[in-house]
Amino acid sequence: MQDYFRLENVTVQFGALVAVDAVSMAIRSGERRAIIGPNGAGKTTLFNAMTGVVRPTQGRVLFDGNDISRAPVHKRSAMGISRTFQITNLFPRLSVAENVLLAMLGHTPRKFALATLPTLNPDEAERGAAALEMTGLGNRRHSVVTELSYGEQRQLELAMALATQPRILLLDEPAAGLSPRERVIVSDIIRALPRDLTLILIEHDMDIVMNLVDYITVLNNGKLLVEASPEKIKNNTDVQDVYLGRGGQDA
Ligand SMILES: Nc1ncnc2c1ncn2[C@@H]1O[C@H](COP(=O)(O)OP(=O)(O)OP(=O)(O)O)[C@@H](O)[C@H]1O
Numbered sequence: 001m002q003d004y005f006r007l008e009n010v011t012v013q014f015g016a017l018v019a020v021d022a023v024s025m026a027i028r029s030g031e032r033r034a035i036i037g038p039n040g041a042g043k044t045t046l047f048n049a050m051t052g053v054v055r056p057t058q059g060r061v062l063f064d065g066n067d068i069s070r071a072p073v074h075k076r077s078a079m080g081i082s083r084t085f086q087i088t089n090l091f092p093r094l095s096v097a098e099n100v101l102l103a104m105l106g107h108t109p110r111k112f113a114l115a116t117l118p119t120l121n122p123d124e125a126e127r128g129a130a131a132l133e134m135t136g137l138g139n140r141r142h143s144v145v146t147e148l149s150y151g152e153q154r155q156l157e158l159a160m161a162l163a164t165q166p167r168i169l170l171l172d173e174p175a176a177g178l179s180p181r182e183r184v185i186v187s188d189i190i191r192a193l194p195r196d197l198t199l200i201l202i203e204h205d206m207d208i209v210m211n212l213v214d215y216i217t218v219l220n221n222g223k224l225l226v227e228a229s230p231e232k233i234k235n236n237t238d239v240q241d242v243y244l245g246r247g248g249q250d251a
C-alpha cells in the first residue's frame with residue numbers, strides 16, 4: 001500500500017536552532033499515529049511543517065504522492081489536511097455553531113474580522129451538525145464559547161477541524177489542560193472518529209496515546225529517536241531515558 005503522508009529528511013531551522021532535524025516518516029492511509037517526546041522536542045514544529053505553517057529548511061513533505069513542501073496552509077487544508085492547535089483557538093464571543101461555520105469557511109480567529117456571518121446551505125448545516133454530534137456538543141450548538149467548560153472548548157476545536165471534512169487530522173495535545181474526567185471524554189471522542197480518517201496525534205498523556213494509536217514516533221532534540229508499536233515504546237529504554245531526562249541521544 002502506498003504511503004499517504006510522507007516526510008523525507010525534513011529539517012526546520014530557526015536561526016541557529018534546529019527544531020526538526022532530518023526527520024523521515026511515512027504514515028499510511030487510515031493509520032492512527034502518535035508523535036511523542038519531551039518539551040521542545042520539535043513535535044509542534046513538525047506539525048507546522050506538515051500543515052504549511054512553516055516551510056522546511058530542507059527536505060520534502062508529500063501527501064498522496066504530491067510534493068506539498070511549499071504549498072501554503074489553505075491549499076493543504078483544501079487537500080484535506082486539517083489540524084487543531086496546542087492552545088485553544090476559538091472565537092470566544094460567538095456560538096458553538098458559528099465557530100464551526102467559520103471553520104468550514106476557512107477562517108481562523110487571528111485572521112477574521114467579524115462583519116456579517118454568512119448563512120449555511122443545507123449541506124454545510126448537516127456537516128456542521130454531524131461534527132458537533134461526533135464531538136459530544138450536539139446539545140450545545142447555541143451556547144456562546146465563553147459559556148463552555150475548557151473541556152468543551154477543546155471538543156469544539158475538534159468539531160471545527162472535523163467540519164472541514166479532513167482526510168487527515170492532526171491533533172496537537174487535544175487533552176492538554178484537561179481534568180482526568182475530561183481527558184476520558186476527549187479520548188473517547190477521538191477513538192470513535194471514523195476509522196478511515198488518518199490521525200496524527202501529539203500527546204503527553206501516555207495512557208491516552210496507548211489507547212488510541214497503532215504506532216508511535218518518538219522525537220528528541222528534533223531528531224527521530226525511534227518508531228514502534230505502543231507496547232514496544234512503553235518498554236524501550238531509550239524512550240524511558242529521554243522522559244526521565246537522562247539524555248537518551250540517538251545512536
Ligand atoms: N517560531 C519559532 N521561532 C523560533 N523558535 C521556535 C519557533 N517554534 C518553535 N521553536 C523552538 O523549536 C523547538 C521545538 O519547539 P516545538 O514547539 O516544536 O516543541 P514541542 O515538541 O512541540 O514541545 P512541547 O511539548 O513543549 O509543545 C523549541 O526549542 C522551540 O523553542
Ligand SMILES: [Mg+2]
Nearest residue numbers: 043044045086
Ligand atoms: Mg508542542
